Every structure is written in structure tokens, then in C-alpha cells.
Amino acid sequence: QITLKESGATLVKPTQTLTLTCTFSGFSLSTSGVSVSWIRQPPGKALEWLALIYWDDDKRYSPSLKTRLTITKDTSKNQVVLTMTNMDPVDTATYYCAHEPAHSSGLFDSWGQGTLVIVSS
């Protein structure tokens, strides 16, 4: 059974850097083809894909947020970390991490519960 759980700051000030950790179990990020994505959802709005990291450390970013995002992994700890710089109130959202099976290209079959991040001074 795959589980994922997001953790990190719940309240950040404008211009600060957000760091979120996704801790997972039930799969390994060293398995060929597997990836983990970060996805966010502002209150009452749509899902937005942010970034992903593959088993081989290859990374992809949303073109609109690429300059602000960094995704990394710690395979030994079963964790994926997302950092987002220069936070703004419009970045207030629930942030999810999700598992993408090997060679599936956009199939998020397991999701974390999400963590609400509020950006406010």
C-alpha cells in the first residue's frame, strides 16, 4: 500500500522561502521509471502541477514557476523536498505530493492528504 504525507511550514511571510517535505512508503524512488510530483490547489480553485522528480534524479518544473522551484529527493529517507522562493499571498494553497507509477507519464495514482500553506504577513 502506497502512502504519502506532506509536512512543512503552514504559515509563511511574503518573500520568504517555503520548504515542504513529502514522506512516503510502499514504493522506492530508486525503482526505474517511478516519480513523485508536487501539485497545489488554492482555496476554491483548480489543481496546478508544480514539479516532479524521477527515480534517476531527472527533474521537471512548471514553466511558469520554474525560476522559484527546486525539487530534491533523499532515497534513503523516502522523502522528496520542494522549495519555493519569494512566496506571495497568491501562493496560498493546499500542497499535495503524488506518486506516479513507472513509465506512466502523468498518472497520479496515490496522493498525500495535502498541507495548507498560508502566505501572510
Add this chain to the structure above:
Amino acid sequence: QSALTQPPSASGSPGQSVTISCTGTSRDVGGSDFVSWYQQHPGKAPRLIIYEVTKRPSGVPDRFSGSKSGNTASLTVSGLQPQDEADYYCSSFAGINRVFGGGTKLTVL
């Protein structure tokens, strides 16, 4: 990349069928076999209900079906039930990235 286009709302009575569209471009929906659909109830994480355009994960009722024509994918919910009332999102592989639709709120009248 732009978000995929979905109608903001859809509705139907119990037992009826409803179809939700998801329109993209040849760079995403039209050029990919990796279109998926997600159901999200209020306060919950999204749940995968359709992947690779037409496939259903185990445990998803066969009342949910997917299709694609050109740059538009569709989700059909047959035999509507009250518990189908939720938000529905499409997603597509887009070159090297992923992109979601704007979401459709399905109301069961």
C-alpha cells in the same frame, strides 16, 4: 503551457448520464495517450478514476468511462448517484510536463 479547458459545472439527475469535456491542444491531450481524470470531494485529496484515456483503476465503478477525440477528452458518468457529486479534473502529459484542467463541479440534482 496553459491549463486544459473544462466546463465549470455540469449536472444531472440520479440515474442519468453526464459527460464532461476536457479540451487541450496537440501538444497535450491531442498528442498524448496519457490523459487521466480525478474525482475530488470537498476537503479530500483527488482520487484517480480514469487513466490512459479509457482505463479504470481497480475499485472504480464501470459507470465511469473515458474517451478522446482529437484535442478533447471526455469523462462520462452513467447512472448518476448522489455520491458522484464532486469536482472532476482532467490531466494530461504535456511534452515533458503535466497539466491539469480547470475543474468541473458535478451536481447531482
